[in-house]
Amino acid sequence: MTDPRRGRWLALLLCLLLSAVTLRAQTPPPAADLPQPGLTIYVVQRHDTLYDIAQAYSTTIDYLVEINSLNSTSRILVGQRLLVPAGDSVTPVPRTHIIQPGETLAGIAAGYGQSLAALMQANNILNADQIYAGQVLQIVAPAAGNAGVATPPAPAGTAPTLGANLHTVQSGETLFKIAMQYGLTVNDLAAANGLVDLTLIYAGQQLVIPGTAVEPAALALPAPLTALAVSPLVMTEAEAGSLVVTTATPATVTFNFLNRAWQVVATDGGTRHVVLLAVPMFTAAGIYPAQLSVSGAGGPVEYTFNLRVLAGGYGTQNINVSDELAPLLAPAPQAYELDLLTRITSPVTQTRAYTGIFSLPAAAAMNSPFGTRRSYNGGEANTFHTGADFASAPGAPILAAAPGQVVLADLLSIRGNSIVIDHGWGVYSVYCHLSAINVDLGQMVTAGQVIGAAGATGRITGPHLHWEIWVSGVPVNPLTWLTRSFP
Ligand SMILES: [Zn+2]
Structure with missing residues (x-):
């Protein structure tokens, strides 16, 4: 025969245990309850990379990977909580955004929860139309501190978009190691940066970390344009590059850059348009307009964006x-x-x-x-x-x-x-x-x-x-x- 009082106690105990588990899942642990002394929690923000976070907390990617039991190819997600070293003087996590063709400053500012004015001021930009593809923007963190446990996690359903970002090469790093850190292949990384000799990287060099979707909100392409990709993002004297434009409906595209019209190859039934372009030797380094004209069902549409050309550094x-x-x-x-x-x-x-x-x-x-x-x-x-x-x-x-x-x-x-x-x-x-x-x-x-x-x-x-x-x-x-x- 069972004792009814014992059953009630067991039910109550189970209830308490369950609610304790639920509580732990819903609220961040108090600082005193952290698994290890000397650590605190950082909530991953949009566009963060492990590298940025390691820099901000004066630690290494390897250490963050170890204490968070990450594997070297895992991507960090917006809202994810990471253990980081606790410190009094933690610098804000620096963020950069590389402008993609088709993006506007207003769209980029909105994507980071900033005002256009703040973004322009932080980057000394006087005219929002004079930005160029490949331009690196400094994204200043919003005023509220994002270190510690105070920042709420991203709402459920938020897509963990990671923007294109920059990695500053540290001495002793190899392209392979950097590619591993971001879950990329060496070829992806080399292609995004136009690297020819994979062993020739140097400390302080800034590499574009590719493979990430552009924030759709930041794209402001007139119909029927649906996508615009330029590779590499920054052109170099006497090097080739490519432009791929897609249109919602079959269209004819013309492209002008460096004072000449480039022939456009139409594929996919006239909805994908490819240009192989080349920067002639002796082209001065600078910012040049790239002009698209699209004629389809809805009449001609003009779209201009800016591309940067670097000097080739030939001897x-x-x-x-x-x-x-x-x-x-x-x-x-x-x-x-x-x-x-x-x-x-x-x-x-x-x-x-x-x-x-x-x-x-x-x-x-x-x-x-x-x-x-x-x-x-x-x-x-x-x-x-x-x-x-x-x-x-x-x-x-x-x-x-x-x-x-x-x-x-x-x-x-x-x-x-x-x-x-x-x-x-x-x-x-x-x-x-x-x-x-x-x-x-x-x-x-x-x-x-x-x-x-x-x-x-x-x-x-x-x-x-x-x-x-x-x-x-x-x-x-x-x-x-x-x-x-x-x-
Ligand atoms: Zn020769």
């Missing part, structure tokens, strides 16, 4: 040329060949033959980089090295860097025996100083196919392969194409 060298070759230094043959290549590489073939990254054109070390400004026999440095050189032995096989169609196979006075391959969408590769040409005009080639042999034809001091990439009539750094894929 300068003087080359002494013997008297017998000196006639080739006359501007005429150089201008003739540049005109010829500009003409050949300007058409934009609407079908794309290449996908992903390009492959090396030769199995040889590179011995002269792209872009070096050149003066000959002490003259003015107004020309530049339009390709990259590989120390290929005479007769060594030369390989197509990507699939495409041969649009030139001929002997040129400076470049010697040369091949030009059209890869589609305005992208061309050029192979020079060859001893033999194995392909015919109009022939389709595959990536890695032997198209000729290395040699020393044309204006040259020794045998090598001179390799160029042109985009819509503009020579660009070919090495970028070996590590970065364009859409």
Whole structure:
């Protein structure tokens, strides 16, 4: 027989226990109840990264990962509570926002719960229309302290959006380690930052942390535009970039940038529009307007945003040329060949033959980089090295860097025996100083196919392969194409 009093006591005890558990789940623990002394709780805010939080609490990401039992690839979520070292002098968690094309200052301010005026003042911006894609905004924390347990968690259902953010490289860090911290791949990180040599990062360098959706509220694109992506966000002299625009309905898009119209390739039934663009060498660093014109069912729509161009930082060298070759230094043959290549590489073939990254054109070390400004026999440095050189032995096989169609196979006075391959969408590769040409005009080639042999034809001091990439009539750094894929 059971004792009814004992049953009542058990029920009461269970009730108390349950309510205690419920209470613990609903209210933050009092400071005295923290699992370890010397720790407090930080509530993750929008756009926080573990790196920011570690900086603000003078600790390391590794320590935060350890005390919060996170794994190195987990993302932190808005409203999540993290244990952090308790300290008297905690600096506000610094936040940065990288402006995406299509965003407005008003939209960005709203996304961070700030007034437009406060955002502009914090960033010394006088005219809200003069912002540019890739611009880094400092987001000043709202007045209420966000350290400790006072900040309420984000309401249920709030999407944990993490904006694009910046990571300042610390000494001893590798790209791999940084990628791991943000749950990214090294390739994602390299692509977002236009990095060519994955080992060449330096302490203090600021890396864009990509892969995160833009706050939709901040986008202010006129219909029928639905999305606008520029890659990389900040352009560089003599490098290529891409623009992808989507429209709700089929439309015709034109694009003007750097005082020229760029050909737009329409895909997906006229709702996706792609431009491969290139910043010509000697373009001054600065902010340039990028103008879209969209004509669809609802009449033409104009949309302008700003893009930044950085200097390429290419070096300068003087080359002494013997008297017998000196006639080739006359501007005429150089201008003739540049005109010829500009003409050949300007058409934009609407079908794309290449996908992903390009492959090396030769199995040889590179011995002269792209872009070096050149003066000959002490003259003015107004020309530049339009390709990259590989120390290929005479007769060594030369390989197509990507699939495409041969649009030139001929002997040129400076470049010697040369091949030009059209890869589609305005992208061309050029192979020079060859001893033999194995392909015919109009022939389709595959990536890695032997198209000729290395040699020393044309204006040259020794045998090598001179390799160029042109985009819509503009020579660009070919090495970028070996590590970065364009859409
Ligand atoms: Zn060269």
